[in-house]
Amino acid sequence: MTLVVQKYGGTSVATPERLQLVAQRIRDTVAGGSSAVVVVSAMGDTTDDLIRLAHSVSADPPEREMDALLSTGEVITAPLLAMALAAADVPAVSLTGPQAGIRTTRAHRSARITDIVPVRVIEELEQGRVVVVAGFQGSTENMDIATLGRGGSDTSAVALAVALHAEHCEILTDVAGVFTADPRVEPSARVIPEITYEEMLEMAAAGARVMHPRAVEIGEAYSMPIRVLSSFEDGPGTLICRHPRMEQRQKVRGIAHETDLAKVTLLRVPDRPGVAASTFGPFGEAGINVDIIVQNVSHDGTTDLSFTIGQSDLKRATALLEDVARTVGAEGFATDSDIAQVSVIGTGIRGTPGMFAKIFRTLAESGVNIQMISSSEIDITCIIDRASVREAVRALHHAFELEKI
Amino acid sequence: MTLVVQKYGGTSVATPERLQLVAQRIRDTVAGGSSAVVVVSAMGDTTDDLIRLAHSVSADPPEREMDALLSTGEVITAPLLAMALAAADVPAVSLTGPQAGIRTTRAHRSARITDIVPVRVIEELEQGRVVVVAGFQGSTENMDIATLGRGGSDTSAVALAVALHAEHCEILTDVAGVFTADPRVEPSARVIPEITYEEMLEMAAAGARVMHPRAVEIGEAYSMPIRVLSSFEDGPGTLICRHPRMEQRQKVRGIAHETDLAKVTLLRVPDRPGVAASTFGPFGEAGINVDIIVQNVSHDGTTDLSFTIGQSDLKRATALLEDVARTVGAEGFATDSDIAQVSVIGTGIRGTPGMFAKIFRTLAESGVNIQMISSSEIDITCIIDRASVREAVRALHHAFELEKI
Numbered sequence: 099m100t101l102v103v104q105k106y107g108g109t110s111v112a113t114p115e116r117l118q119l120v121a122q123r124i125r126d127t128v129a130g131g132s133s134a135v136v137v138v139s140a141m142g143d144t145t146d147d148l149i150r151l152a153h154s155v156s157a158d159p160p161e162r163e164m165d166a167l168l169s170t171g172e173v174i175t176a177p178l179l180a181m182a183l184a185a186a187d188v189p190a191v192s193l194t195g196p197q198a199g200i201r202t203t204r205a206h207r208s209a210r211i212t213d214i215v216p217v218r219v220i221e222e223l224e225q226g227r228v229v230v231v232a233g234f235q236g237s238t239e240n241m242d243i244a245t246l247g248r249g250g251s252d253t254s255a256v257a258l259a260v261a262l263h264a265e266h267c268e269i270l271t272d273v274a275g276v277f278t279a280d281p282r283v284e285p286s287a288r289v290i291p292e293i294t295y296e297e298m299l300e301m302a303a304a305g306a307r308v309m310h311p312r313a314v315e316i317g318e319a320y321s322m323p324i325r326v327l328s329s330f331e332d333g334p335g336t337l338i339c340r341h342p343r344m345e346q347r348q349k350v351r352g353i354a355h356e357t358d359l360a361k362v363t364l365l366r367v368p369d370r371p372g373v374a375a376s377t378f379g380p381f382g383e384a385g386i387n388v389d390i391i392v393q394n395v396s397h398d399g400t401t402d403l404s405f406t407i408g409q410s411d412l413k414r415a416t417a418l419l420e421d422v423a424r425t426v427g428a429e430g431f432a433t434d435s436d437i438a439q440v441s442v443i444g445t446g447i448r449g450t451p452g453m454f455a456k457i458f459r460t461l462a463e464s465g466v467n468i469q470m471i472s473s474s475e476i477d478i479t480c481i482i483d484r485a486s487v488r489e490a491v492r493a494l495h496h497a498f499e500l501e502k503i
Numbered sequence: 504m505t506l507v508v509q510k511y512g513g514t515s516v517a518t519p520e521r522l523q524l525v526a527q528r529i530r531d532t533v534a535g536g537s538s539a540v541v542v543v544s545a546m547g548d549t550t551d552d553l554i555r556l557a558h559s560v561s562a563d564p565p566e567r568e569m570d571a572l573l574s575t576g577e578v579i580t581a582p583l584l585a586m587a588l589a590a591a592d593v594p595a596v597s598l599t600g601p602q603a604g605i606r607t608t609r610a611h612r613s614a615r616i617t618d619i620v621p622v623r624v625i626e627e628l629e630q631g632r633v634v635v636v637a638g639f640q641g642s643t644e645n646m647d648i649a650t651l652g653r654g655g656s657d658t659s660a661v662a663l664a665v666a667l668h669a670e671h672c673e674i675l676t677d678v679a680g681v682f683t684a685d686p687r688v689e690p691s692a693r694v695i696p697e698i699t700y701e702e703m704l705e706m707a708a709a710g711a712r713v714m715h716p717r718a719v720e721i722g723e724a725y726s727m728p729i730r731v732l733s734s735f736e737d738g739p740g741t742l743i744c745r746h747p748r749m750e751q752r753q754k755v756r757g758i759a760h761e762t763d764l765a766k767v768t769l770l771r772v773p774d775r776p777g778v779a780a781s782t783f784g785p786f787g788e789a790g791i792n793v794d795i796i797v798q799n800v801s802h803d804g805t806t807d808l809s810f811t812i813g814q815s816d817l818k819r820a821t822a823l824l825e826d827v828a829r830t831v832g833a834e835g836f837a838t839d840s841d842i843a844q845v846s847v848i849g850t851g852i853r854g855t856p857g858m859f860a861k862i863f864r865t866l867a868e869s870g871v872n873i874q875m876i877s878s879s880e881i882d883i884t885c886i887i888d889r890a891s892v893r894e895a896v897r898a899l900h901h902a903f904e905l906e907k908i
Contacts, residue, residue: 114556114559114560117560118560121560148579151519151579151583152582152583152586154519155519155522155523155526155583155584155586155587155590156586156587156589156590157590158590159586159589159590160585160586160589162596163582163583163585163586163589163596163597164582164586166578166581166582166585166597166599167579167582167583167586170575170578170579173571173575173578174553174556174572174575176571177557177568177569177571177572178556178557178560178568178572179560180565180568180571181557181560181561181564181565181568181569181572182560182561184561184564184565184568185560185561185562185563185564191567191568192568192571194571197646197647218645218646240623241602241623242602
């Protein structure tokens with residue numbers, strides 16, 4: 099009997115009515131002859147409500163206690179779904195993350211899964227039950243509860259699929275799959291039928307929020323096929339896998355964009371060894387993630403060093419910059435929170451002749467000015483004015499004929 | 504260092520502000536030189552809300568899943584209180600019932616504690632932390648969550664106090680202690696300073712809702728002193744113990760009453776062996792609790808057999824009665840849901856000369872008609888018209904001068 103792991107996100111389980119719809123869907127899966135393990139998120143805004151509750155009793159709640167509190171969100175959903183399944187005549191049992199054997203590091207609020215010992219899950223599957231597992235959580239060596247941080251339930255699902263040798267893992271969400279571009283920006287955007295793990299990681303890093311990179315990385319490491327699809331409508335969604343079976347004529351897989359960005363420039367930095375370490379060390383220590391870094395060609399022994407950070411980190415970064423500028427001998431610094439990035443993603447894209455030229459020509463013809471460029475084997479990213487981002491996404495989507503896939 | 508176990512009920516932890524008040528109170532306890540283990544209930548109406556949620560997805564939710572769901576109420580309170588304590592500079596850690604080592608039977612919704620293995624609790628106490636334990640729950644042999652049913656958090660607290668050899672157990676609630684009568688009925692009612700376990704059990708059975716009998720029984724079995732007191736105001740409350748140290752001049756400890764009652768009478772039952780078994784067997788199987796049973800003196804070989812049940816069971820009882828009446832050869836049956844009981848409680852009360860006479864005279868002088876009488880070593884209970892219950896409580900309270908204790 100094949101085993102499928104399904105994960106339902108917070109929107110899919112937000113109300114009793116939706117839980118009953120989810121139960122119907124699982125019943126169909128089981129009726130099709132599969133065993134099923136179902137990972138659930140907290141209902142709707144439960145996690146945010148719990149965070150608010152915590153902050154109403156403490157300005158700085160200990161992280162271990164936050165995990166004990168936040169984990170209850172998913173622990174509420176799991177038995178409710180098991181009840182809805184039982185009411186639909188599908189034998190089911192709910193398990194917490196610890197009961198499902200999910201072991202984690204002690205890094206509360208952002209724990210990593212170290213191991214899964216799914217003894218109880220296997221026992222229950224052998225009894226013919228659907229096993230509903232509370233996502234986003236596991237237990238540490240000393241049996242404390244730890245949560246997995248952002249994308250935690252996706253991670254629980256893919257990791258369980260690997261541990262249980264499932265046929266594949268389904269991520270059921272409120273969108274129809276991974277799109278060639280954000281459909282709110284480009285109405286002709288289509289659901290990508292198949293995509294590689296690397297491309298999906300790049301899409302996620304470039305702003306496509308449908309799935310968290312952590313879960314994709316686990317899928318890649320263990321070659322676990324992941325299908326992203328809508329929990330509300332029919333449709334095959336997007337299969338994330340190692341070797342898409344479709345023909346590879348279409349090199350470009352999608353256009354991603356990100357507007358939660360700010361740009362920082364250190365002006366006229368002396369071009370000598372150690373500058374990068376002195377610059378980015380303090381940011382790393384402060385937990386500020388630096389993304390794209392561009393260094394202009396040096397003429398007079400100095401250079402302008404630009405990089406992007408998350409917009410929400412800009413205030414803290416500015417506080418660090420005075421010190422950093424002094425340490426590296428820069429003339430000063432500038433910040434710009436009015437930027438965005440647009441990325442063209444596809445395996446082998448950088449090796450494709452004329453790719454850069456086509457992107458730059460497309461953007462130029464649309465009047466979009468490129469401030470910075472970064473590229474990897476599977477993506478080309480341009481930093482542009484935020485005001486141009488819709489125009490850039492639509493122009494690139496059209497240029498690569500993504501509405502025709 | 505002495506150890507105190509404190510239990511805070513749902514009203515005491517209903518809001519973030521009250522959690523902070525509770526944290527202050529615990530800080531005072533710790534500042535006084537005690538270690539503290541704190542057992543908490545679910546906040547306010549959380550448990551009722553969760554029950555409603557369950558019934559919105561299933562008409563008949565499996566009890567194992569109900570327990571998994573309901574246990575989250577207390578698991579939410581515990582870390583919130585630990586956070587409030589940390590914010591008040593009191594080192595604290597929260598534990599679920601299973602983490603605290605509370606082991607139970609597999610009788611979901613009404614599990615019994617089989618054992619407590621409080622290894623983690625002791626470790627945390629040794630680190631100088633206040634240990635906040637989610638009440639009402641434990642884990643079964645196969646690591647499922649089970650809840651303890653009504654009065655569950657009181658039971659958790661007293662059982663933990665026994666397992667940890669605490670000096671005493673405090674039950675902090677929304678009333679000032681155990682009263683000589685319900686103060687809403689008799690305004691001169693006073694807090695009883697000390698009371699035996701047996702008297703407390705009788706008070707609880709007779710209608711005083713301040714503490715569930717289960718927890719008192721555990722206290723009695725292990726001679727664990729239990730103090731019931733208000734979490735909102737100062738005051739010593741009521742100490743439940745084996746041998747009250749106060750002088751025993753006052754034989755009557757309190758007046759309890761209960762209005763959630765109905766009376767059933769089987770008419771003209773042939774007076775032969777086996778009648779009681781045939782009558783009460785079906786009630787027991789249906790889970791209907793029968794309390795006071797009175798059989799009139801038999802004249803013509805038949806007898807009227809009356810007994811009381813909870814009012815909410817009357818409908819189900821009526822459905823059984825036709826069969827029961829036929830089986831035992833009764834002429835018919837009558838029911839009366841317009842009754843109440845009033846009980847006079849105190850150790851050795853039945854052996855006290857003139858006690859019955861004084862009670863009957865008091866009620867007669869107040870115009871209260873007695874329908875049935877039952878007595879034990881420590882209580883005398885009269886079944887009366889419901890309309891007379893306030894009058895009866897007040898007259899007895901005054902007759903025994905309970906306003907003067």
